[in-house]
Amino acid sequence: MKRLHIDWSELIAAFADSSTWEINYYLDTETGQVLMVTDDARRQVEQIYEAHFDPDAPDSFDMTAALTAVSLSDWEKEDVLTADFVEINFGSRVIDIPETQSYEAYNEMQNFIDTIEDERMSNQLRTATEGRGAFGRFRDVLRQHLAAEQRWYAFQENQVQQRILEWLEEEEIEPINMPQPKEVNIEAMLELRHKLLAEVRLFVHAASRIPGITRIALIGSLTTDKPDPKDADLLVTVTNGMDLTPLATLGRKLQGHAQSFNRGGEVFLADPQHHYLGRTCPWKQCGPGTRASCDAYHCGKRPFLHDDLGDMRISEKLIVAPPIELWPKVVTRVVVPEDVVERVIRPLQQQDA
Structure with missing residues (x-):
């Protein structure tokens, strides 16, 4: 039996790739390397052989030399050499x-469902895997359950390793x-996500009472089921003459609290005409010359507006229709993660009732 060093990440990816058509x-x-060959590269090899290979002198053919006469990019030539090898x-x-x-992937889904103790979730997944389109429906159900989704990814990879x-x-x-x-340490990942959601709820509860704020929306990774988001991103619409001082104070609190557990928080600003304005200023004192490192375009012109438009912009499309509006009313344009409903939307609705 040949002993070989295996590149497990590459081999697992190759086994799991469903686009092998x-x-x-x-x-x-000999090396343990995983080689990928596309249909295009294989066709190019055939064309080069037809044009340059002499069957009467097979030893004279050199693919590297033949490629010098072919108009291909460097990466395409590498693909051709791999296909030829x-x-x-x-x-x-x-x-x-x-x-x-397909039957192996289907069996993996069924075996995973057998490990789920939550009867309601188990029944949802079994129903989803009935008939055509089972794989897509299975993933759609899992997206609503963050911990289960991450357990599935780990389970699937372990099954692939065994195969x-x-x-x-x-x-x-x-x-x-x-x-x-x-x-996967689901509990630790979700704990940090839930901390960010708690900071979002506190921010919205306080910011909604500041005069001049007309809308607060959640954007970024917290609007998805990503278990380990890095930031809490909020989009706040403000009137043109609003004093940004109290909002900037809340923004600094959001950022400071998030940084205490190695995460971030940003408050993005837009006007009622859906123009992106910038972010709230991260400094307690705002004005020209206060901070040499300030990269705002018009530092201090509107106090506590950090208009670093060269580094960050939000599209008008996102401003007009953000994924989750939290205040003054809840408007959702995406499938809202369960924990966002339970830890942000519902508590805010109860507070305002």
Whole structure:
């Protein structure tokens, strides 16, 4: 049995790739490298052989030399060389990496559902996996349950690792390096996300009482089911003559609290005409010359407006229709994560009732 160092991340990605109708993956059994060959690269190899290969003098053909006469980019030439290498060495040094069959992926879903203790969620997932389109519906249900979704990704990767080990054994290859089981600390990730959501709720509750604010919306990664967002991003619409001082104070509190657990917070500003204005100033004192490092275009012209428009802009489309409006009324344009409803929207509605 041949002992080989395996690039597990590349091999797992190759096994899990569902777009193999135009891409094929191979394993170099001398180096352990995963080789990817596209249909386009294979066709280009055939065309080059037809144009430059002399069957009466096969040893004289050099693919690298032939590529100098072909109008291709450097990365396309690399792809052609890889495809040619696979063609020459296939069946000896190079072996085909098998595609994941649909029944294998389906069985993985069913096996994962068997691990779920929540009966309601389990029933939802089983219903989703009935009939055509099962994979898409399965993912749609999981997106509503952050912890379960992350457990699924770990479960799926561990299943792929097991299939790879079985395949390598069939090919009489013994990995020198064994894969590490995939584990996800869901609780720690969700705890930080929930801390950010708590800061959002406190911000909205306080900011909604400041004169001149006409709308507060949530944008960015917290509007998705991403379990480990880095920032709490809020889009606040303000009247043209509003004093930004109290809002900037809340923005600094949001940012400071988030930074205490290694996250961030930003308050983006727009006017009633849906023009992006900038962000709230991060400094307690705002004015020309107060901070040499200030990169606002018009520092101090409107106190506590940080209009660093060269570094950051928000599109008018996003300003007109942000994913989740939190105040003065709730308007949603995306599938709202369950924890946003439970930890932000519902408490705010109860406070205003």
